[in-house]
Amino acid sequence: MTSAIREAFPVLGRAGFHYLDSAAMAQTPGRVVEVVAAHDLAARANVHRGLHEMARLADDAYDAAREAVAGFLGAGADEVVFTGGCTLALNIAARALAGRLGPGDTVAVSRLEHHSSCLPWLALAAERGFELRWLAVTADGRLDPAGLSVIDRRCKVVAVTHASNVTGAVTDIPLVAGVAHAAGAVLVVDGAQMAPHGKVDPRALGADFYAFSGHKTYGPTGVGVLWGRREVLAELPPALFGGGMVGEVSDTGFTWAEPPRRFEAGTPPVAQAVGLAAALDWMAGLDWPAVRARLALLTRRMLDGLTALPGVGIVGPGEMEARLPVVSFTVAGCHPHDLSHLLAGRGVAVRGGHHCAQPLMRVLGLDEGCVRASLAAYSDAADVEALLDGVAAAIAVLR
Amino acid sequence: MSADLYGQAIKDLAAAETARLDSPDASATLDNPLCGDKVTLDVRLADDGRVAETGGAVKGCLLCKAAAAVLAERAPGLGADDAAALAADVAAMLKQGAEPPFPALAAFVPVRGHKSRHGCVLLPFKVLAKALGR
Ligand SMILES: Cc1ncc(COP(=O)(O)O)c(C=O)c1O
Numbered sequence: 001m002t003s004a005i006r007e008a009f010p011v012l013g014r015a016g017f018h019y020l021d022s023a024a025m026a027q028t029p030g031r032v033v034e035v036v037a038a039h040d041l042a043a044r045a046n047v048h049r050g051l052h053e054m055a056r057l058a059d060d061a062y063d064a065a066r067e068a069v070a071g072f073l074g075a076g077a078d079e080v081v082f083t084g085g086c087t088l089a090l091n092i093a094a095r096a097l098a099g100r101l102g103p104g105d106t107v108a109v110s111r112l113e114h115h116s117s118c119l120p121w122l123a124l125a126a127e128r129g130f131e132l133r134w135l136a137v138t139a140d141g142r143l144d145p146a147g148l149s150v151i152d153r154r155c156k157v158v159a160v161t162h163a164s165n166v167t168g169a170v171t172d173i174p175l176v177a178g179v180a181h182a183a184g185a186v187l188v189v190d191g192a193q194m195a196p197h198g199k200v201d202p203r204a205l206g207a208d209f210y211a212f213s214g215h216k217t218y219g220p221t222g223v224g225v226l227w228g229r230r231e232v233l234a235e236l237p238p239a240l241f242g243g244g245m246v247g248e249v250s251d252t253g254f255t256w257a258e259p260p261r262r263f264e265a266g267t268p269p270v271a272q273a274v275g276l277a278a279a280l281d282w283m284a285g286l287d288w289p290a291v292r293a294r295l296a297l298l299t300r301r302m303l304d305g306l307t308a309l310p311g312v313g314i315v316g317p318g319e320m321e322a323r324l325p326v327v328s329f330t331v332a333g334c335h336p337h338d339l340s341h342l343l344a345g346r347g348v349a350v351r352g353g354h355h356c357a358q359p360l361m362r363v364l365g366l367d368e369g370c371v372r373a374s375l376a377a378y379s380d381a382a383d384v385e386a387l388l389d390g391v392a393a394a395i396a397v398l399r
Numbered sequence: 400m401s402a403d404l405y406g407q408a409i410k411d412l413a414a415a416e417t418a419r420l421d422s423p424d425a426s427a428t429l430d431n432p433l434c435g436d437k438v439t440l441d442v443r444l445a446d447d448g449r450v451a452e453t454g455g456a457v458k459g460c461l462l463c464k465a466a467a468a469v470l471a472e473r474a475p476g477l478g479a480d481d482a483a484a485l486a487a488d489v490a491a492m493l494k495q496g497a498e499p500p501f502p503a504l505a506a507f508v509p510v511r512g513h514k515s516r517h518g519c520v521l522l523p524f525k526v527l528a529k530a531l532g533r
Binding site: 082151335336337338341342345352354367368369393397399 | 401402404410433434435436459460461462474488513515517519
């Protein structure tokens with residue numbers, strides 16, 4: 001089964017190439033590249049603005065892409081906002097909610113967050129005068145349910161990641177949603193790491209916003225999605241201003257377009273959205289229970305193999321329950337940067353550093369960061385063995 | 400091959416202990432936000448305004464630590480202009496293939512071919528220049 005999946009990715013045919021950096025950016029199927037090129041060669045025009053044939057083709061393709069994302073999320077197309085990436089999606093959500101926040105209010109953000117999910121709120125806290133409260137994590141890098149008690153009636157927004165880009169821990173979103181909604185808060189979920197692992201249903205999870213990126217979901221760069229619960233989007237002002245998000249403009253003001261376009265100022269990433277739809281279509285053809293089971297076995301092997309090496313510590317849960325195939329680790333006496341570079345010399349692509357998660361690094365005491373190996377549907381046993389051999393060899397060089 | 404970067408000379412240098420100075424005459428910190436390296440350098444100045452002694456703290460990879468150790472050896476006697484020139488010379492060694500400005504830096508010649516690591520070696524040299532007002 002893996003070989004059939006791997007064949008869809010021309011780059012994986014390179015000999016001696018072991019790509020374990022999919023949490024930063026997944027590889028993309030050749031088919032997706034072809035679809036993007038075909039769109040640009042045959043239907044390249046701006047959307048929503050023209051009556052000529054190309055414009056109509058572009059409109060149809062863009063609308064179909066929105067429908068495809070809606071299908072992936074079990075949502076309505078009117079709830080799907082295309083953005084330039086997950087970071088932009090999360091910033092748009094924060095900006096749109098900003099007017100509701102002021103002195104006396106709080107926003108609760110988990111310590112697991114990627115900078116894209118916590119910095120918009122830190123920046124707004126300074127601007128709007130509300131208090132930012134950090135939700136605690138456990139020593140093994142999961143959101144600590146006990147820490148949810150800081151969410152009280154003053155809390156207006158809760159921002160959590162569906163899955164950590166560092167520890168791989170999957171957050172119990174329904175639990176957080178229950179607490180957030182009981183306090184009257186809006187729940188913003190960063191799905192950047194979860195979406196690459198199969199369909200998600202943000203409404204059923206209890207989210208009010210759900211963001212993910214195209215490039216981690218086997219799609220193109222330059223596109224992301226902000227899903228917003230219809231009832232919530234309807235009440236919010238636009239976050240960015242320009243063409244496409246507007247109704248009527250007078251000398252003194254303007255009316256807003258209906259969602260989702262209210263949140264899509266300017267020319268959207270049309271070809272990239274079409275490519276994302278192709279990527280989601282490719283994902284839909286996979287047997288996800290089988291993919292997940294296989295990746296779980298590979299993850300178990302990584303955890304066991306790494307733990308058996310001298311000085312290795314796993315950053316994240318040791319058990320397989322509610323965790324993604326994302327494994328971060330440290331090696332005593334070996335800096336993550338040196339380890340990653342030595343692995344790269346053996347064709348093993350991993351990432352070392354703070355992973356855009358400094359608040360988490362600090363609380364876990366990871367002053368120098370950690371190394372992260374992350375799998376995707378195309379990862380195989382050879383990738384994992386190359387990693388384990390490579391780490392063992394790197395330790396021998398560095399010690 | 401990246402393993403050739405980690406010769407015994409580099410590893411021995413990186414193992415050197417450093418400590419902050421008590422009440423230094425000047426201090427500076429720089430970090431490399433992409434990789435998380437962070438170097439703080441404390442400087443005690445002689446009467447002529449040149450470096451008498453350095454101390455500091457390095458949070459960084461082996462290459463960064465080794466470079467900081469070489470710098471600590473070399474720094475006494477340097478003035479602000481010398482420190483700025485030295486940082487430029489180390490950059491030229493890495494990026495333009497120039498000769499190492501002094502023999503101990505020869506251990507870093509293999510880093511030339513690894514552009515993503517130039518910043519690790521340069522960081523301590525930039526911090527000294529900054530501490531001396533450059
Ligand atoms: C958990 C998480 N959130 C957000 C982002 C940012 O996504 P993007 O690169 O699409 O802006 C990333 C990617 O690095 C991530 O891992």
